[in-house]
Amino acid sequence: MPEQEQKKIQKKGGGAGGDAGDAGQVKGSSKAAELKEEMDEILDEIDSVLEENAEEFVKSYVQKGGE
């Protein structure tokens, strides 16, 4: 079910807006190249700011008590 949902939305996004997650499917047109460039830029940015040991950190992130 989750996988189906994800696929469905990818297809929809790619069809109408050439959007998220479809960088690999829409290579060729200049718009797609632009999109890929933009997404690559964002992903590089994530790599550069993601905390060291991010995976360990997120595992230890526990918030008890709220509201």
Next chain:
Amino acid sequence: MAIEKVFGTETEYGIAAAGADFNPVLSSSVLIATYAGSLRRIRWDYEQESPLRDARGFEPLQAREPSDEDLGLANVVLPNGARYYVDHAHPEYSTPECRSVRELVVHDKAGERILERSLEEVARSLPSTPKLSIYKNNSDGKGNSYGTHENYLVDRLTPFGDIVRDLTPFFVSRQVFTGAGKLGAEAQWDERGRSIYQLTQRADFFETEVGLETTLKRPIINTRDEPHADPDKYRRLHVIIGDANMCEVAQFLKIGTTALVLKMIEDALLPDLTLRSPVQALHTVSRDLTCTAAVPLADGRELTAVQLQWEYFEHARKYVEREDDQPENREVLERWEAALSGLETDPLSLHRELDWVAKYRLLEAYRVRDGLDWSDPKLRAIDLQYHDVRRDKGLYERLADSGKVERLTTDEEVERAIMEPPEDTRAYFRGRCIARFPDSIAAASWDSLIVDVGTDALQRIPMREPLRGTKAHVEELLAASEDAAALVARLQS
């Protein structure tokens, strides 16, 4: 006739630190007290719930020594009229009361900057403290949630049953634009665990339709009745079902559309859209990234969340045209219409406006590039860091910095709101008094100030009308009062 809407948000921020001996309660307190630093620490007035609060005019109160509770965890009122305090194990920021949606977006952002500045202050003045991080989100991904609440001033005469009937389908369906996005399912009945992405942080934690609870058995409509204003005239609707928004457009839509819907409820203009199973519908909508799932209504119809929103929108459009034609309402309608049209044709096109879409786009691109499974911990780290308040580390902030999400505010406006209250609500009087007479304000609450005028008895200034105490009302009075005693004398004369 509907009353003017006054609103504010309260955000509990997630707090974490490297190291095993981290105490979130004390760390939150240190964070707030350190920020308050040079600002005089003003105690929050817990006496507002006592019978004294119903007295009219000025009451002489007995001077007293501060109790242990008073000296406990940090709890301050800021010069911008906001409250910054420890709530359970979180730092919480409550904006001042606003009457413009745009201004609330500015003040909500100012809260993020205050949290960020607090981190910087702690790092500077207490360098041996373990490095803290702060997140504006609502879930730790492990079944624990903390709230982002909205408050709206509502006419006491409006039957609460009307609010429940008309607001419940609205809250269920507004998730399509208010959701901050979340990787994973935390509802106990959902066994898919880490492998799904959903629209909202909070839907998993809601189990009932109406109730007083906020931490267990959370209800879609919360019944807390603390008006913080004249209780004969007003209700403060305490909304606990929203997500913490980073995107300014999402925040603008959340507050703006809800305020309009409340006005239409007060004027009894909405059709009955009662859902057959609101809690189930809430979960269905949050789990449907295509925004095409239909949910059953009590009358037998089946509508998608977007269709339900169109119903509210169409009524709001007529309402604004006929009865409430103000520029900001028109802007709410324009953005609402654009969001619903986008959600109908291609939800992912709204990556500049909506948090759940912006974050999904990051996660999906990262996942595809590195060939990761949806359950990969790295994606969870990205989800969390989207909400990091530091401008150089938070992923939302990185998107905003490079123009990849739409801003409604300017940095200058947000900076100003860190110290300046809104000018058109009682927050102006509160904030200005705290800025002008920091040594004389013994305590403050939403609906009163307690002033030490140098005599034995403290003086309470009631502020039971949220739209009084504006700049227009009190600017001259404040300018003419050389100290707090003079201010009280003028108010009494």
